[in-house]
Amino acid sequence: MKTIIVTGANSGLGLWTTKYLLELDYMVIMACRNIDKTKKAIAEFSEFDKNKHFIIKEIDLSDFVSIRNFVDDLNDFKEIYGLDCNAGITYAGQFRYAKNGIEETFATNCLGHFLLTNLLLEKFNLERIVIVSSALHDPKIKAPFTKAVFRNINELAYPQINPNLTFTKQAQEFYTTSKLCNILFGYELDRRLKSKNLSRTTLINSINPGFMPDTNLGRSNKSFERITRIFLKFIGTIFGFVDFPQVSAKAIVALFQQNSISGKYFDKFKEIPSSDDSYNTEFAKSLWKGSETLVGSKFLN
Ligand SMILES: NC(=O)c1ccc[n+]([C@@H]2O[C@H](COP(=O)([O-])OP(=O)(O)OC[C@H]3O[C@@H](n4cnc5c(N)ncnc54)[C@H](OP(=O)(O)O)[C@@H]3O)[C@@H](O)[C@H]2O)c1
Numbered sequence: 001m002k003t004i005i006v007t008g009a010n011s012g013l014g015l016w017t018t019k020y021l022l023e024l025d026y027m028v029i030m031a032c033r034n035i036d037k038t039k040k041a042i043a044e045f046s047e048f049d050k051n052k053h054f055i056i057k058e059i060d061l062s063d064f065v066s067i068r069n070f071v072d073d074l075n076d077f078k079e080i081y082g083l084d085c086n087a088g089i090t091y092a093g094q095f096r097y098a099k100n101g102i103e104e105t106f107a108t109n110c111l112g113h114f115l116l117t118n119l120l121l122e123k124f125n126l127e128r129i130v131i132v133s134s135a136l137h138d139p140k141i142k143a144p145f146t147k148a149v150f151r152n153i154n155e156l157a158y159p160q161i162n163p164n165l166t167f168t169k170q171a172q173e174f175y176t177t178s179k180l181c182n183i184l185f186g187y188e189l190d191r192r193l194k195s196k197n198l199s200r201t202t203l204i205n206s207i208n209p210g211f212m213p214d215t216n217l218g219r220s221n222k223s224f225e226r227i228t229r230i231f232l233k234f235i236g237t238i239f240g241f242v243d244f245p246q247v248s249a250k251a252i253v254a255l256f257q258q259n260s261i262s263g264k265y266f267d268k269f270k271e272i273p274s275s276d277d278s279y280n281t282e283f284a285k286s287l288w289k290g291s292e293t294l295v296g297s298k299f300l301n
Pocket residue numbers: 007008009010011012013014031032033034037059060061062063085086087088089108132133134135208209210211212213215216217218245
């Protein structure tokens with residue numbers, strides 16, 4: 001039985017992805033930051049087959065110590081087949097810092113998955129990696145969100161208050177840029193693994209699951225933004241631009257089941273080009289090097 005780790009498996013897209021993987025008889029390690037919350041989410045999810053093979057393991061992706069403990073604790077596993085880098089946060093209207101002093105969106109969405117993925121690759125023959133990004137990584141997408149911009153990693157890790165933007169607008173930039181960094185990381189990882197000529201093949205792809213107002217991603221949003229989201233959901237349902245985690249999760253599962261594509265970006269089921277900046281190899285290298293410095297380990301050099 002192949003084992004897949006799903007981060008943020010207790011909610012929204014991650015929970016649906018876990019359900020489908022279990023139906024296909026994968027063993028799933030639900031990597032979540034709150035075990036009780038995860039047990040409750042499973043208990044309340046009537047479509048989730050509780051007799052399948054899953055375990056819950058604690059991880060806080062904003063905390064490097066927790067990530068290292070999580071990987072150390074996998075010694076009972078001979079192999080891990082896949083990793084779904086799904087967990088993500090967006091905070092509206094506030095600056096939040098992780099324990100290590102790094103801005104929490106960047107720490108969780110980017111650095112946490114950077115460290116987890118690389119530590120797992122050192123220990124296991126991971127064959128499939130799926131990175132959940134967003135269409136919002138692309139500044140050309142028309143959406144009421146501050147556009148992604150990669151300047152340098154220090155600005156992402158330790159941002160200064162921008163007097164020209166409200167906190168909400170700046171927090172949106174943390175999120176959209178973190179989703180750009182997800183793709184830069186995926187492409188760079190693919191290049192580095194290919195350049196090593198390893199006997200194993202790891203297929204790494206990034207994906208936009210679409211606009212899914214039904215998940216908990218917007219939980220920190222102030223009421224005005226929540227209303228905007230409800231409004232967008234209403235309009236989106238009429239005009240067909242709303243997506244549902246129960247459908248998008250199937251696109252993620254499909255990436256675990258395919259056998260040939262790597263280093264690409266998918267809009268749900270369809271491979272498409274990502275933004276211009278996401279192909280900038282200088283950005284990708286500088287993100288990789290900066291991430292190594294921040295997590296305190298070097299990988300795949
Ligand atoms: N919803 C959308 O419209 C949309 C659009 C494009 C992309 N996405 C992406 O889809 C992915 C899944 O999001 P979702 O919409 O399903 O949102 P969600 O329901 O809020 O799920 C996010 C998951 O991430 C977990 N998480 C957050 N911080 C964590 C941390 N420090 N350590 C470990 N786990 C953590 C959450 O755990 P807790 O329950 O403990 O908070 C939760 O399980 C994200 O990467 C998001 O960026 C979503």
